[in-house]
């Protein structure tokens with residue numbers, strides 16, 4: 001009887017892998033706002049809820065827009081050596097072709113595109129575009145910091161570690177970010193080369209991907225199978241989760257890697273917002289701060305939410 005129940009439970013939905021767990025993306029954008037100089041805080045702080053909530057818009061869009069998916073990752077293990085990858089998108093297209101690039105992901109190039117768009121929005125003093133693009137740029141920067149967003153084995157599917165994507169970027173932060181992580185990071189910094197920064201981020205992520213996989217394999221081999229998972233109620237559904245003990249052990253083995261990458265995501269996000277503003281000539285944002293969004297602008301956001309299914313339902317997961 002007991003076995004029957006366990007089998008039935010195992011058949012239940014395992015919580016899907018959400019990118020930085022939605023929770024993480026929101027936390028990163030939210031924390032990034034406080035790293036900005038006062039001239040920018042004046043615009044960003046009143047929009048804190050928007051910037052937090054809309055940190056996950058790019059993932060919501062993945063199911064409606066075909067081009068969206070590749071913007072969230074890059075399979076760095078597809079390229080040898082890494083130095084051979086052109087840092088400019090146009091040269092990369094000339095070398096590999098657009099289809100191949102799309103197949104293996106384009107996040108480091110997309111970060112540059114989004115930063116340019118944000119710079120333009122600052123030049124135009126377009127408040128809606130500034131807030132929207134800032135929220136979304138934070139998403140792509142954060143995805144680039146996740147080691148498994150830079151590996152073709154993105155959910156452990158080649159190594160029988162299915163679920164590890166969400167384990168690293170959702171489960172661990174959800175359990176420990178609020179209680180154990182120190183997310184006070186310092187101040188936004190001016191970035192001279194956005195391209196160099198984007199490539200550094202994905203190279204660091206790719207260099208860590210093997211450890212992310214290997215350490216979980218080691219942990220798995222020394223953990224009792226029945227202690228690896230627990231069952232929790234989420235959105236009214238019993239879901240199978242990596243147990244707290246297993247998550248804690250993994251977090252310890254990673255020696256704070258998740259926290260470190262989260263901190264770096266926060267700093268990089270604020271720094272690129274700041275850089276876009278500086279490159280646009282440091283427009284005065286005070287006059288924009290009091291302006292409210294138009295009906296049409298708000299509708300655009302609401303439409304995206306309408307298209308989006310609630311997290312936890314099929315189609316809402318975001319592994320790369």
Ligand SMILES: [Zn+2]
Pocket residue numbers: 019058059072139143318
């Ligand atoms: Zn994403």
